[in-house]
Amino acid sequence: MRASPRKKVSTDRLFFKIGEISSIAEIESHVLRYWESEFSFLKPRKNKTGQRVYTRKDLEIVLQIKNLLYKEKYTIAGVKKKYGSSSIKKNAVSMKTIHDVKKKLKHILDTLNSTETKTKHKPKRVTKSKKKENGSQMHLL
Secondary structure, eight states: OOOOOOOOOOSSSSSHHHHHHHHTTTTOHHHHHHHHHOTOOOOOEOOOSSEEEEEEEHHHHHHHHHIIIIIIIHHHHHHHHHHHHHHHHHHHHHHHHHHHHHHHHHHHHHHHHHHHHHHHHHHHOOOOOOOTTSSOOOEOO
């Protein structure tokens, strides 16, 4: 069975369909679908019609998986183990970052609320603009 000729796909785009990823990575589409079922870290989004939409990050992951499986001769379990240990650290860092951002946002909200409370009690000076007959504006206090 002969492989079908693969068309050249530009990799400078933001999103790719499964066929385009298949062409770039030189892997059949069914293999990509299988990898999605095996590797929890490879989850391309689906559009309204249910087609897989891969990002550049997904493309990089596919190329890394291909390299580990075909060139470095890892097993599926070996790839899972390698990515599993590094993804735990990434998630921990991102959770810490989220916690820090929440803390800073709460502080900003408290500052805004205390400023709002202070300004409610101050009388405001209201000015009205009235147009003169010649078109210029006159300010009334």
